[in-house]
Amino acid sequence: MKSFKFLAMSIMISSLLAFTAACGNGGGGAEGGQTEENGGSEEAAALEGEVAIDGSSTVQPIGEAISEEFNMEYADVKAPIGVSGTGGGFERFTAGETDISQASRPIKDEEKAKAEEAGIEYTEFEVAKDGLSVVVNKENDFVDKLSVEDLKKLWIDDGKTKKWSDINPEWPDEEIAFFSPGTDSGTYDYFNEVILEDEQIVKAATLSEDDNVLVKGVTSNPNGIAYFGYAYYLENKDNLKVVPIVNEEGKAVEPTNETVESGDYNPLSRPLYIYVNNASLKDKEQVYEYVNFYLENAGEMAEAVGYVSLPQEDYDEQLKELEGLK
Known part of the structure; x- marks a missing residue:
C-alpha cells in the first residue's frame, strides 16, 4: 500500500500544517503562542518513550495517520508502525515484543493460547470496518457480478487451468490471471475463511504482500482478477473495475461506505482491530495515552484514509472500557 500510504500522509500533514498556521495567525495572544511552543500542555511535554506497534498492512494507514497526529501533540513519544502482517504481528505480540498489534481479523485460538502461555493479558478494540474488494481489469465488460460460489470456483485450485468460460459459458474462453495478498496477510486469512475455507488457493495465483503488485497485475492484464482492502480500491478506482x-x-x-457500514456488503465486510497488552496500559503512560488518542480519533482517521468509521457510541463505549483498564 505504499503509494496510497504516502499520498494519505502527505494530504494529512499538509492539512495539519495549514491548521496549525491558521491557529497561530488567529490566536495573536500569549495563550495561543504558549500552546504552540509547548506542544499543547505540560503533560504532553513530559510524556516520552516508545509505543511498539506491528501487524496488519490493511490497518497500517489508520495507524500511521494516528501516529502522525499523536506525535504533533506528544513530540517525545515514538510510535512507528510495523507491517509484519496480521499473523506476523500476533506472533510478536504473543511473545511480548509489542504493546499493540493491528489486525484485520480476530485473534486465532492458537494465538490466544500462546498469549496465555506467555502470561499476556490483552484487550481487543475495534477501530473501523473494511470491505474486501474484488476487482478486474477496466476493459473487462462481461463480469457484472460474482456470487460466493463463483468466487470459490475461481479461487480454489482444482488442478486445471482456469478460464472465464469455466465460470460462465457466455464469458470468453480466456485464461484468468490471479493476484492475491500473501498468506501472512490478514486479508488472505479473511478471504480464506469466507471463500477458500482452508482449500488450496489456485496455484497459478501471484501472491504478494505489496498491494501495488496486485494492482499492477490486474491493470496490465485484461484477464486479471484480484482482491484487497476497500481503501486501496478507492485509491486506484480510476484504473480498476470493482x-x-x-x-x-x-x-x-x-462495496461503498454505506454498504460496508450497513452490512449489506456481505460476506466480504469485516472489522479492523487493535489488540493492546493490558500490562503496557498500566505500566507505560505513553501506551495508555496513545490508545486513548487512537480511539478518540479512529473514526475520523479511518474515513480520511478510505475506510468506514464505527458509530460514535461504539468508540465511546470502548473509551470507557479503556479507562477501566488503567
Missing part, C-alpha cells in the same frame, strides 16, 4: 458481490439476501452489492 465487481458487485451477491450477498446473503441474493442482491449484487458494490
Whole structure:
C-alpha cells in the first residue's frame, strides 16, 4: 500500500500544517503562542518513550495517520508502525515484543493460547470496518457480478487451468490471471475463511504482500482478477473495475461506505482491530495515552484514509472500557 500510504500522509500533514498556521495567525495572544511552543500542555511535554506497534498492512494507514497526529501533540513519544502482517504481528505480540498489534481479523485460538502461555493479558478494540474488494481489469465488460460460489470456483485450485468460460459459458474462453495478498496477510486469512475455507488457493495465483503488485497485475492484464482492502480500491478506482458481490439476501452489492457500514456488503465486510497488552496500559503512560488518542480519533482517521468509521457510541463505549483498564 505504499503509494496510497504516502499520498494519505502527505494530504494529512499538509492539512495539519495549514491548521496549525491558521491557529497561530488567529490566536495573536500569549495563550495561543504558549500552546504552540509547548506542544499543547505540560503533560504532553513530559510524556516520552516508545509505543511498539506491528501487524496488519490493511490497518497500517489508520495507524500511521494516528501516529502522525499523536506525535504533533506528544513530540517525545515514538510510535512507528510495523507491517509484519496480521499473523506476523500476533506472533510478536504473543511473545511480548509489542504493546499493540493491528489486525484485520480476530485473534486465532492458537494465538490466544500462546498469549496465555506467555502470561499476556490483552484487550481487543475495534477501530473501523473494511470491505474486501474484488476487482478486474477496466476493459473487462462481461463480469457484472460474482456470487460466493463463483468466487470459490475461481479461487480454489482444482488442478486445471482456469478460464472465464469455466465460470460462465457466455464469458470468453480466456485464461484468468490471479493476484492475491500473501498468506501472512490478514486479508488472505479473511478471504480464506469466507471463500477458500482452508482449500488450496489456485496455484497459478501471484501472491504478494505489496498491494501495488496486485494492482499492477490486474491493470496490465485484461484477464486479471484480484482482491484487497476497500481503501486501496478507492485509491486506484480510476484504473480498476470493482465487481458487485451477491450477498446473503441474493442482491449484487458494490462495496461503498454505506454498504460496508450497513452490512449489506456481505460476506466480504469485516472489522479492523487493535489488540493492546493490558500490562503496557498500566505500566507505560505513553501506551495508555496513545490508545486513548487512537480511539478518540479512529473514526475520523479511518474515513480520511478510505475506510468506514464505527458509530460514535461504539468508540465511546470502548473509551470507557479503556479507562477501566488503567
